[in-house]
Amino acid sequence: MDIWTIPFIIVVIIISTICILSVQKSSRAVGILNEKDAAMPEAIEDHPFTLNPIFWIILVATLFVGIIIFYYAFSFR
Numbered sequence: 001m002d003i004w005t006i007p008f009i010i011v012v013i014i015i016s017t018i019c020i021l022s023v024q025k026s027s028r029a030v031g032i033l034n035e036k037d038a039a040m041p042e043a044i045e046d047h048p049f050t051l052n053p054i055f056w057i058i059l060v061a062t063l064f065v066g067i068i069i070f071y072y073a074f075s076f077r
Contacts, residue, residue: 011064015057022053
């Protein structure tokens, strides 16, 4: 399990960065949403799920777990 310590730390750093950036964006968005004439950005209107940090965190965690599964599945051959 020692070989997965560094990759796990990297994944935790990536997930933490996603969380911190999403909190910063949401705090800025509160100020924008308080304005009455603020329009939704076109990128959010077209693809509302791409900017959702939960999906990005699930994607990163799934990729990491998938790499671990494939590593152990093919290492015993």
